[in-house]
Amino acid sequence: QVELVQSGSEVKKPGASVRVSCMASAYTFANYxxxxxxxxxxxxxxxxxxxxxxxxxxxxxxxxxxxxxxxxDTSVRTTFLDISSLKTExxxxxxxxxxxxxxxxxxxxxxxxxxxxxxx
Amino acid sequence: SYELTQxxxxxxxxxxxxxxxxxxxxxxxxxxYWYQQKPGQAPVLVIFKDNARPAGIPERFFGSSSxxxxxxxxxxxxxxxEADYYCQSADNSMTYVMFxxxxxxxxx
Numbered sequence: 738q739v740e741l742v743q744s745g746s747e748v749k750k751p752g753a754s755v756r757v758s759c760m761a762s763a764y765t766f767a768n769y770x771x772x773x774x775x776x777x778x779x780x781x782x783x784x785x786x787x788x789x790x791x792x793x794x795x796x797x798x799x800x801x802x803x804x805x806x807x808x809x810d811t812s813v814r815t816t817f818l819d820i821s822s823l824k825t826e827x828x829x830x831x832x833x834x835x836x837x838x839x840x841x842x843x844x845x846x847x848x849x850x851x852x853x854x855x856x857x
Numbered sequence: 858s859y860e861l862t863q864x865x866x867x868x869x870x871x872x873x874x875x876x877x878x879x880x881x882x883x884x885x886x887x888x889x890y891w892y893q894q895k896p897g898q899a900p901v902l903v904i905f906k907d908n909a910r911p912a913g914i915p916e917r918f919f920g921s922s923s924x925x926x927x928x929x930x931x932x933x934x935x936x937x938x939e940a941d942y943y944c945q946s947a948d949n950s951m952t953y954v955m956f957x958x959x960x961x962x963x964x965x
Contacts, residue, residue: 770951772954774900774956781941781943781956781957781958781959782892782894782900782943782945782956782959783956784945784954784955784956787951787954796951796952798954832899832900834899834900836951840902840905840906840909840911841888841890841905841906841909842947842951843890843902843905843906843911843945844890844892844900844902844945845902845905845911847899847900847901848899849899850899
């Protein structure tokens, strides 16, 4: 079964950093770019950017450029989201999703989400 | 501009037709995608490239496009369709990707 499995919940203090992982299974990992989407509590979906899983080249949304880094380790079929200098407003669910060409580049395979809580 | 505007909520009775709109300048020359999100779950793609349905999505889900507005239509709404719905679009190189604010569909 094609799926993306994300790492577990995190609780961090303001100013700290966090790493969220997203592991792919049951498909050719490099075929699908991975995008990251944030959802604050009770709010909508917010696009953070995407990473080319073949080349490792990232593209960041203007709103997240500077504090967010995407990376990939093809040997373990895993994409990483690193957020530094965390703020309380970074408290959210973070989703990874695969960009699937056969459905016009839509986000057709989603991870289960990783809850990140930033609190002093 | 790269904003997509959706109504905050839509309410329909079971069996009726629900229409959820999404407006934005970019939609006149870029495809739209629709996602359904139920409480506590990840989003699910229900429409891609304006009006195509992924495998496994019920036939009662339709997408259409006219100018700068796209519409998700759910014919014969069922209780299980109660969810938040998000439209999404992007430029060709995925440098800019945007989601609409989301519409909560209430099934009465």
